[in-house]
Amino acid sequence: MRAQPKASHFINGRYVEDTAGAAIDCVYAASGEVIARLHEATDAIVEEALAAAKAAQPAWAALSGTERGRVLRRAADMIRAENRSLSELETMDTGKPLQETLVADATSGADALEYFGGLAGSLTGEHIPLPGGDWAYTIREALGVCVGIGAWNYPTQIACWKASPALACGNSMVFKPSETTPLSALRIAEILSEAGLPDGVFNVVQGRGAVGASLITDARVAKVSLTGSVPTGRKVYAAAAEGMRHVTMELGGKSPMVIFADADLDKAVSGAILGNFYSSGQVCSNGTRVYVERSVREAFVARLVERLKAGVVMGDPLDEAVTFGPMVSEAQMEIVLGYISQGIAEGAVVAHGGKRADRDGFFVEPTVFTGVTDDMTIAREEIFGPVLSVLDFDTEEEAIARSNDTVFGLAAGVFTQDFARAHRVVKAFEAGTCYINHYNAAPVEMPFGGSKLSGVGRENSKGAIENYSEMKAVYVGMGDVEAPF
Ligand SMILES: NC(=O)c1ccc[n+]([C@@H]2O[C@H](COP(=O)([O-])OP(=O)(O)OC[C@H]3O[C@@H](n4cnc5c(N)ncnc54)[C@H](O)[C@@H]3O)[C@@H](O)[C@H]2O)c1
């Protein structure tokens, strides 16, 4: 199987190569086979990308929002028309089942381009009347050159969630995908170009952390948007602060899901499956600490295990019948297996799964732990794999306090048929993205992002516009200028 792109980078409307950069091998996670070899950006490539983005931005910002939006919406249509081949590429890049990528990756990217393309024409400032006939107005302005840095779990979606609001506001972007999944952002850049995006407005460079770091501190860069882990977020935020750059930080989590005894148990089990085993558990907002009211805990676990036994089909993720794929890489598989061993060593009980699957590729069985306590490592640290921990609780107050007892604050969910309780509980959650009787839906119309260590700023929704533009305020004096002397 080969998925070799035309070249490693896409700059100024064309593919660019520099084989002097260290090699990046792209591995098909279901087999371990190398399917493409790319090269890290050298200093010359980074310079070319930043120079292109800087040169292209003023003319792009000078177009009307409607003109910019038209390009984004055209790209959205092209992505939808090409959904199958983009989904296959995403599956090869990440190992996620085609059954998932067909509905959750390129389509989510297209939604973002369509949504922000639609908003672009309505981005305006405001008129502010003031005493004595004076007035003020505001002008919404682009920030300039934005840097986007992506994680490996949703490479197409992340590229589009960052590019769409940035470009709608008149910024340009240099995007660095994760070195683990370098392929799909290149095709997104190519599609944007074919849709009429001026050369240099969206550029893709490959590389590991050092390439990302070299982009952030360049004087031409006005904003950095990272999707990644908390440790990386700390470094990127600190580096951006040195130049007082704007940031969006979409980071990790250890989110709670609270299931009350009055919940529709089948819905709650579905929520727990979506929030733990979709994308083989490699989703930032996963609700991996599942607090179940003691009286329904056994019934919940029994139904969950039954559904896993009946529904998990492991195999080649390019086969549409497969529902559960491998970890993205051997390294991620080892991290997840390490956490499973630690859970067992600390006294948690494996109710399902608990080991590497007996097949080629980086597959870990979907794993359910019971007997988990809040102090165990598997209940405190982000695992980023298919490992669900069941914890008991007795009262609403206790469930809320234990849910919030974490440094993270990305997401949280509650399952109950008592809506007064549902709204009370989500109000008390210390998390940026909350769910009632659902989990992990991320429609573009809704803000997405985290509190506490899980992030800064929000992606998607009208709110993202605030994160990719700034207001210039203009005071207009209409009368005399009174001065003290
Ligand atoms: N909140 C969200 O929306 C969201 C979405 C997806 C993933 N994530 C998080 O991402 C993590 C998994 O992804 P990952 O393993 O790719 O994360 P990571 O932090 O290892 O890497 C993220 C990106 O940062 C780059 N990077 C690393 N060091 C850097 C540095 N010093 N300067 C600049 N860039 C640097 C990497 O090359 C990569 O492109 C998880 O913690 C997950 O929760 C968050």
Ligand SMILES: CCCCC=O
């Ligand atoms: C539910 C959308 C998830 C994106 C982060 O991993």
